[in-house]
Amino acid sequence: MDFILQQFINGVTVGGIYALIALGYTMVYGVLKLINFAHGDLCILGAFIGLTTLTSGVFGGLSTPVLLILAFLIAMIVVAVAGTLLDQFAYKPLRKAPRLSAVVSALGASMLIQNGIMLIWGPNVQVFPDNLLPNINWEIGGAHISFVQLLIIVGAFVLMAALYFFVHHTRVGTAIRATAIDQDAARLMGVNVNRVIAMVFIIGPVLGAVGGLFIGLYYRQTYFTMGWSYGLSAFIAAIIGGIGNIPGAMLGGLLLGLFNAFAAGYVSSSWQDAITFALLIAILLVRPTGLLGERVAEKV
Amino acid sequence: MDKNMNQASRATSTGTTRALRLAGPALWILGLLIPQLLSPAWITIGGIFAIYAIVALSQDIVLGRAGMYDMGHAVFFGIGAYTCAILSLSFNWPVLWTIPVAIVLAAALGAILSAPIVKLRGDYLLVVTIGFNAIFVLAMQNNLFGLTGGADGLFGVGGPTLFGQMFGTQSDLFYLNWVVLAVVLWLMGNLDRSSLGRTFRYIKHDELAATTLGVNARNYKVAAFALAAGIAGLAGTLFAMQLSAVSPGSFRFTDSVVLFAIVLVGGQASVPGVLLGTAMMFVVPQIFTEFAQYRYLAFGVAMILVMILRPQGIWPARKGII
Amino acid sequence: MNTAVSSPPSADAGSDILLELDGIGISFGGLRAVDNLSFKVRRGEIVGLIGPNGAGKTTVFNMITGVYRPTDGHIRWHGREITGLAPHRIAEAGIRRTFQTIRLFQDMTVLENVIAGQHLRMRQSWWQGLLNTPAQRREERELVERAMTVLGQLDLTDVAHEIATSLPYGAQRRVEMARTLVADPELIILDEPAAGLNEQESAGLNETIRAIRDAGVTVILVEHDMSVVMNVTDNIVVINFGKKIAEGKPAEIRSNPLVIEAYLGQDDDEDDPLMNAAQDQVNA
Numbered sequence: 093m094d095f096i097l098q099q100f101i102n103g104v105t106v107g108g109i110y111a112l113i114a115l116g117y118t119m120v121y122g123v124l125k126l127i128n129f130a131h132g133d134l135c136i137l138g139a140f141i142g143l144t145t146l147t148s149g150v151f152g153g154l155s156t157p158v159l160l161i162l163a164f165l166i167a168m169i170v171v172a173v174a175g176t177l178l179d180q181f182a183y184k185p186l187r188k189a190p191r192l193s194a195v196v197s198a199l200g201a202s203m204l205i206q207n208g209i210m211l212i213w214g215p216n217v218q219v220f221p222d223n224l225l226p227n228i229n230w231e232i233g234g235a236h237i238s239f240v241q242l243l244i245i246v247g248a249f250v251l252m253a254a255l256y257f258f259v260h261h262t263r264v265g266t267a268i269r270a271t272a273i274d275q276d277a278a279r280l281m282g283v284n285v286n287r288v289i290a291m292v293f294i295i296g297p298v299l300g301a302v303g304g305l306f307i308g309l310y311y312r313q314t315y316f317t318m319g320w321s322y323g324l325s326a327f328i329a330a331i332i333g334g335i336g337n338i339p340g341a342m343l344g345g346l347l348l349g350l351f352n353a354f355a356a357g358y359v360s361s362s363w364q365d366a367i368t369f370a371l372l373i374a375i376l377l378v379r380p381t382g383l384l385g386e387r388v389a390e391k392v
Numbered sequence: 393m394d395k396n397m398n399q400a401s402r403a404t405s406t407g408t409t410r411a412l413r414l415a416g417p418a419l420w421i422l423g424l425l426i427p428q429l430l431s432p433a434w435i436t437i438g439g440i441f442a443i444y445a446i447v448a449l450s451q452d453i454v455l456g457r458a459g460m461y462d463m464g465h466a467v468f469f470g471i472g473a474y475t476c477a478i479l480s481l482s483f484n485w486p487v488l489w490t491i492p493v494a495i496v497l498a499a500a501l502g503a504i505l506s507a508p509i510v511k512l513r514g515d516y517l518l519v520v521t522i523g524f525n526a527i528f529v530l531a532m533q534n535n536l537f538g539l540t541g542g543a544d545g546l547f548g549v550g551g552p553t554l555f556g557q558m559f560g561t562q563s564d565l566f567y568l569n570w571v572v573l574a575v576v577l578w579l580m581g582n583l584d585r586s587s588l589g590r591t592f593r594y595i596k597h598d599e600l601a602a603t604t605l606g607v608n609a610r611n612y613k614v615a616a617f618a619l620a621a622g623i624a625g626l627a628g629t630l631f632a633m634q635l636s637a638v639s640p641g642s643f644r645f646t647d648s649v650v651l652f653a654i655v656l657v658g659g660q661a662s663v664p665g666v667l668l669g670t671a672m673m674f675v676v677p678q679i680f681t682e683f684a685q686y687r688y689l690a691f692g693v694a695m696i697l698v699m700i701l702r703p704q705g706i707w708p709a710r711k712g713i714i
Numbered sequence: 715m716n717t718a719v720s721s722p723p724s725a726d727a728g729s730d731i732l733l734e735l736d737g738i739g740i741s742f743g744g745l746r747a748v749d750n751l752s753f754k755v756r757r758g759e760i761v762g763l764i765g766p767n768g769a770g771k772t773t774v775f776n777m778i779t780g781v782y783r784p785t786d787g788h789i790r791w792h793g794r795e796i797t798g799l800a801p802h803r804i805a806e807a808g809i810r811r812t813f814q815t816i817r818l819f820q821d822m823t824v825l826e827n828v829i830a831g832q833h834l835r836m837r838q839s840w841w842q843g844l845l846n847t848p849a850q851r852r853e854e855r856e857l858v859e860r861a862m863t864v865l866g867q868l869d870l871t872d873v874a875h876e877i878a879t880s881l882p883y884g885a886q887r888r889v890e891m892a893r894t895l896v897a898d899p900e901l902i903i904l905d906e907p908a909a910g911l912n913e914q915e916s917a918g919l920n921e922t923i924r925a926i927r928d929a930g931v932t933v934i935l936v937e938h939d940m941s942v943v944m945n946v947t948d949n950i951v952v953i954n955f956g957k958k959i960a961e962g963k964p965a966e967i968r969s970n971p972l973v974i975e976a977y978l979g980q981d982d983d984e985d986d987p988l989m990n991a992a993q994d995q996v997n998a
Contacts, residue, residue: 127515185700191514193699195461196656199649200695207689320645324522331519366530369523373509376520380512579844586843586850587836587857594819594830601817604779605893606805606834615840711877712823714858 094234099353101232105241105310107349108248112303113326114333114341115255116296122272122336123292126183126194130201131300132323134175136316137205138167138301139308140213143220156224167301174205175297176290202320210316220312244306251299252342259338268292272336325352328372334382343384412664416577423570427563435562436634437678442569443630445670446576449663450623451651453580456660456709457589458616459596460510461518464525465651467505468621470643471498472628474532477546477638478539488552491629498625499618506617510610525648532640545639549632565634572630576623580663584713592616593661653691657698659705668707730756731793732901732932733809738777738787738797739956747773748956750787755901760923760933762947762964766976770956771936772814775903778934779811780804806834810894811903814936816886818878824889825874828861831893864896868922883910891922901932908939920946944968952976 113135120128145151145163154162182201186194228239259265270278271288279285307322308314329348333340348368355367375383426438447469454462475494479485509520535542551560552568559568583589591612594602599609632638654673659665672694677687698706733755740748748770755761763771776782778789780801789797791807799807810831818827835857842850865871868888873881878889887907894902904923908916916939923946927933937943943950943964950967952960954976960967967973 121515127518182696186703189699189703192461192656193703195518196653197696197699199653200692200699202692203649203688203695204692207686207692211685211689324526324645328519328523331516335515363530363534366527369526373520373523376512376516377508380516582844582846585846585854587833587838587854588840588843590826590829591833593822594833597819597821598817600781600801601813601819602830602833603801604781604805604811605830605897606802608802619840619844709821711821712826712875714823714825714829714875 095357097233098235099357100350101235101237101241103350103353104346105244105349106352107346108245108252109303109306109310109322109345110326110329110349111252111342111345112248112299112306113322114330114345115252115338116300117323117327117330118333118335118338118341119268119272119292119296121330122338123268123275123289124183124187124194125191125336127198127327127335128178128183128296129195129198129323130178130182130205131296132321132326133202133205133209133319134171134178134297135300135304135323135326136307136314136319137174137209138171138297138304139314139318140209140218140316141170141301142167142305143218143308143314144213146224147221160224164302164305167305168298171297171301171304172294175293178205179289179293206316206319209319213316215316217313217315220308220314222312225309240310244310247302247306251302255295255299255338256342264288264291325368328368331382332372332375334384337382337384340382340384344382416664420570420574420577424567427566432562433678435566437675439562439566439569439634441670441675442566442573443627443634444674445573445667446627446630447624448651448654448658448666448670449576449580450620450627452655452661452663452666453583453592453620453623454616455652456655456662456666457583457596458592458613460613460616461514462521462617462620463518463648463652464521464523464528464645465620465624466643466645466647467521467525467528468498468502468624469628469631469647470528470532470638470640471501471621472625473632473638473643474540474546474628475625476629476632477549480549481546482539486553487550487629487633488554491626494625494629495622498628499622502621503614503618506614510613510617522645522648525643525645529640529644532643541639543640545637545641547637549636549638551633560633560636565630569630569634572626576626577663579623584661584663588615590713650691653695657695657705659708662705662707662709665705665707665709669705732757732791733778733934734788734790734793735774735778736788736790738774738784738789740773740777740782740784740786746956748777748784748953751953751956751958752787753951753958753961755932755934757900757932758927758930759948760927760935760946762943762950763934763936763953764938764943764950764967765953765959767938769953771953772905773956774953775811775905775934775936778804778903779809805897808900809903810897810899810901812887812890812894812905812907814905814909816883816890818886818890818893820879822878823875824865824870824878824881824892825858825861827878827889828865828892828896829857831896832857832860834897861892861896864892867895867925868892884912884915887911888922895926895931899931901934902926904933904935904937906936906938908937908942911939913941916942 113132116131116135117128120126120131142163145166146159151159151162178201182197183194186197225243226239229236230242259269267278267283267288268291270281270283271285275285304319307318325348326345329344330341331344332347333342333344351371352364352368355364359367423438427435447465450468451462451465454460454465472494475497476487476490479490479493480487505524509517512520532540532545533543540546551558551565553559591602591607594605594607595609595612603609631642650673654669655666657672658667658669673691677684731754736752737750738748738752739746739750751774763774765771773782777784780799780803783798787797788795791809796804796807819830836853838850838853862871862874865874868891870885870888870892873885878886881889891904891907908919911919920942923933923935935947947964950962950964951958952967952970952973959972959976960970962970
């Protein structure tokens with residue numbers, strides 16, 4: 093029982109991170125039908141920016157909580173700008189082009205960003221300082237939850253709730269949903285589709301930057317290829333939930349996090365990713381459009 | 393009917409096509425002189441180029457001709473390489489004998505893996521192929537059945553032996569690779585002019601219309617995968633001999649992405665385009681070795697720019713063959 | 715009079731029936747697109763399927779050709795069940811179709827498109843193609859010859875090596891038709907073959923359809939252009955909202971009040987001869 097509860101806590105923590113990153117994939121896909129392969133790299137950029145903010149000494153006089161908040165804010169802003177630039181230069185020129193062109197461009201952007209991070213911060217593992225967060229652990233029913241885990245869980249859920257509210261109860265959110273369902277119809281209804289797309293390339297990266305910085309704080313390190321591996325996991329989460337579907341991304345993220353946590357308990361970690369992929373393949377074979385997946389009809 | 397428009401859309405031109413058709417074999421023959429004329433480093437580069445050109449052409453069968461988003465193609469390359477290494481190192485097979493086994497095994501795997509997934513829509517198929525690639529790499533890293541050697545892989549694969557002589561020098565291997573490349577190029581040309589190749593293109597351009605003409609799309613898609621996998625497996629054996637070693641690190645997602653990009657940047661279903669793309673990805677960086685750390689940055693930028701500025705690829709396929 | 719050897723009349727008539735739709739229906743989500751539709755198509759007939767926009771005509775075609783699977787009812791071909799078979803099996807059975815939107819293969823020549831229609835005729839195996847064997851080359855030549863013959867019949871020889879999608883609309887329709895004819899089908903289904911054609915081209919189309927029938931092919935067509943439907947069909951089935959509302963010879967259909975009402979209920983179309991006929995009736 094303790095074991096299950098512990099794995100549950102671990103799973104929800106990582107799941108929250110996956111969900112935050114998955115939302116970026118799913119929102120871009122919903123609106124543009126494009127897999128933003130560079131998203132994972134943007135997210136880990138958030139970790140690097142956050143790390144630099146925290147360790148640069150420029151903000152030396154500030155107390156740690158304020159410094160942390162500042163790190164998050166700066167990471168969110170920089171990554172939002174990066175996401176916007178990414179769309180402007182790599183995706184926008186290809187709006188009318190065939191799908192494959194945008195896929196290649198996205199892959200190219202991913203390589204670019206990843207290599208750029210390596211050139212700026214170096215190819216080695218970057219370590220986070222260990223005095224940032226209080227080293228408190230709470231006991232719950234035989235399992236323990238650390239401060240950072242609680243921070244991540246609460247942070248992720250708050251952001252997800254905020255996004256859900258935004259998407260379902262505001263004008264802009266409805267515009268986003270409309271654009272995702274049918275871009276042309278939305279345009280005819282007066283939705284400024286370009287503005288919607290711009291929004292999506294801010295919201296997605298912002299959430300992802302938080303997720304990336306959470307990764308850095310949780311594992312106390314970051315590495316320039318982590319964007320690829322976390323991005324892929326989050327992408328799988330988005331597919332499992334049904335790509336394009338926002339609650340699906342949240343669900344998929346949490347499910348994947350839980351799945352990984354429990355699998356880690358029973359399967360050696362070197363096979364873990366294989367199991368994740370096997371799960372994905374199994375789900376897609378049974379439900380080709382994901383658990384909460386999209387319905388696409390083709391007019392003949 | 394506007395005569396000029398006719399000329400523009402006419403499928404077969406005369407002078408230029410004939411010239412290009414001769415240029416290909418001429419370049420190949422020139423290539424045979426590389427071991428005589430260039431330094432050892434270039435002999436190796438030439439050999440590597442030939443191997444990757446073969447894999448890229450096989451990727452083109454699935455992606456450029458049959459229109460399926462296969463982003464895990466390095467799997468089949470790896471299967472071929474590992475088959476060669478395992479059979480020759482653990483079971484003492486002569487290296488040449490491993491080649492047919494590698495081809496058949498890779499092709500069989502191509503058929504088996506693709507059969508359940510060819511029904512998936514483009515993006516989902518893409519993700520599943522990434523998954524297969526990742527599972528393969530992990531399996532190799534984890535020293536499956538104690539045969540695959542873990543993260544460091546397997547070492548010591550020799551060159552081919554004929555009449556008791558080992559032909560393992562870089563020059564020998566270069567000639568082997570170069571000849572196999574010629575064979576594969578011949579196959580690709582035949583494919584283009586055959587019903588099989590045409591059927592792949594029907595499926596790529598309009599699968600629904602093709603089925604109403606009697607095409608069993610599913611069978612052909614699996615066939616495309618199997619054929620492509622077999623050829624990639626063949627290249628894998630050459631790779632194992634060339635490097636004398638195999639390791640999981642050569643068959644990862646990044647490698648599949650590069651193959652994918654070669655086809656799209658070079659030109660889908662275009663043999664010269666794919667060869668050009670391969671040269672860009674594998675030969676050009678060798679010229680600028682001092683900029684090695686910028687390699688992927690340059691690739692990334694190149695990929696974006698080509699898609700924006702020349703989406704049909706640098707050397708697009710000729711439209712209409714007959 | 716020796717009646718022992720002669721078959722009963724109903725069986726005679728039965729062997730004449732190529733295609734039978736028996737109570738077929740299909741729903742898309744909550745929408746009942748086609749409901750309890752039945753009609754028969756006899757060998758050598760030209761049957762027209764008409765109805766206002768959205769009546770479900772293309773859906774019926776899609777069900778016959780295996781693109782959709784009916785949720786109810788049966789489709790029989792020579793008395794055999796073909797309900798829900800995959801499109802390539804329907805093609806194997808000898809049924810070919812054209813598409814409302816013209817689905818020619820892009821980046822391929824007219825000749826390559828038409829050869830596609832002969833896919834089922836191919837005997838060459840995959841490896842023969844890969845190895846460029848003489849047998850394969852011979853078959854290729856035969857395929858090209860046959861395709862060129864059909865292209866000649868449809869006046870397309872000049873453009874055989876042009877990229878099919880670069881041709882004007884009317885020519886593209888003829889290419890699509892050539893692609894269906896080259897397969898020697900028993901039944902051809904034409905989905906709005908006159909769409910986008912001018913008067914002269916429509917008249918030419920009528921000639922073509924009659925020639926096809928004279929060559930022994932049965933035809934079903936969906937069409938809005940009454941100058942084609944009324945002049946070329948033997949039998950007309952009228953559907954509205956997915957249900958059959960009338961069936962009969964062109965003359966009967968023209969004056970059928972239900973049919974007129976169905977069309978009158980649509981938006982004004984001054985050029986529609988049926989509408990004009992209806993208006994005349996009402997004004998008389």
